[in-house]
Amino acid sequence: MEPRKKIAEVVETSSAEFTAQCYKLDGAPPLGSLVKTKNEPFEIYGVVYNVETHSLDPGRRVVARGENMKTEGEIFRANPQLARLLRTDFKVLVVGYGQGDSLYHYLPQKPAPIHGFVYTCQLEEVRAFTRSLDFLSLLVDARLPISVDEVAAACLRHASEAHPDPQVFLIKAGKELACMLSSDAKRLNSLLKRIR
């Protein structure tokens, strides 16, 4: 069993989504992957929908430094303070929660707690959570600053790897999407192309 990794901390939170700050620069999980945090007695699950690396101080702009350097790594070795001054944040759309042995594919009563630790989900957890595709409606209906369909497709591709037969999982997900988007053939088509 792969170890559960604590990667970030909640720095902004609401019922439907939260922002987590990574402990390591560029340490965000992949777009569409499932992460979780705890607000006792709930384990809150969410899908990573945006990753951003920026200056910790909004008043200080990042400047280009590598004109005379051979690799990007050299920039960080020559300027060790950068790792302290830059931060990678990622945004997470809440898609369900667990309580005891049960999993629920809708929003929990309580949001993710501020400063809550954020963990990557192990394959077994991803498999268990995505056995039901009820969470897809939360994802497909979400209003995000980036394309929801890109996030949904990335999420399904990522989740498929946790199932014994990824293809079977994706076909099942395609059917679920077909029901949800029956009135929008163009969108459905574009989404299905992304999970093929």
Place this chain on the structure above:
Amino acid sequence: MSLDLIRVIGQIVDFAASLKTRERERKSKLDFALKTLKSSAAEFDGLRQKVERSKTTWLVAGPRERIDLCQPAPPCPEDFIVLASDGSHIDADHHQSAHCFLINIGMAHLQYGRNPDAQLFSFPSLYFKDDEVVITSADGRQTPIEGQLLGVKRSVEECRLLAERAGELKADLPLVALLDGSLILWGLAGQTYPDFVVTELLVNGFLNYFDKLKELSRSRQFAVASYISFSRSTEVVNLLRLAICPHQPVDCDRYCPGKFEGRECDVVGGLLDRDLFARLLDPGERSAIFSSRSSVLVKYYGGHEVNFFYIRLDGEVARVEIPLWVAEDEDLVELVHATVVDQCQRGLGYPVALSEAHEQAVVTGADREQFWALVEQVLAEDRIYLESSAKRWSKRTRWT
């Protein structure tokens, strides 16, 4: 009512024209100054003696090396650490009855080489106890720490934390500790503070921590220096005044009493040291080392007597001050020279460690407002209500 810029623009145009004329005069003065610098460099011993015997109304640099020296930057060690501290403060508010002030010291610890690392800290301290906000003499006289004196107190704290942090580090790598601004506490030197104030802040404070820094240099390759950007010093130009002066020994009060222009030495008047070295030095080079001869140094600094040199960087000529024990050690001078040039390259023109220390220390206008609001809130929660002046209230509440 905001500033009426339309009424100012004509004056700005006049200002530009006057600058243009001044620039032409400055250029010819500079040519002459450089010629004098080079010709007097050859008579090093004569110049030194002339300085020793002179009685001038201005501060003259004491030459320690040939004064036209242009020393290229040596390479940095493979692995080294730069430590820097800088501070800012919130002064006591006279329009409020709670007497307290805040000093925030920022520090940057940057390690370069095979194991690069960075640590950035800030240490905010609130001073409010009776013995913290005033300096008391043995016979009970008191001087409040505020205004310029708070600036001096802040310099002492910058030095204290630098010495503490430097002392905590493993002694395996060369270390340069950088301070911002002059090592001469001009805030104390330029004023007539009572002796017990100078003793407390300078002797028991700043110089005491310099003793600790010097002690560290016995167990590791360690130098301390301060960096002054855009320095307005004229000590080296004043040395040229001395070289030009036809009187022997030089005695301003005797030969030119009450004269402020038309003297022989005024042919280099108005120039700054940085103008001179901008023309003399190539990028990366340092000037000769000079000693500062301020009376406060002679009276108090002893082995920490301040020496200085100029470095030509890509964007400007900076002044670097070092204590005597660094100036007398060639390896340490090289370490400071190499590190400052390297720091400025990494920091896009300004030493990156100092700039990060400043970022940690800086207290913005908004921070000040929030700080006082927090003080009021916490005191109010404890049912302590402060008197506040009508002037303070008027500044906070703008009305028409």
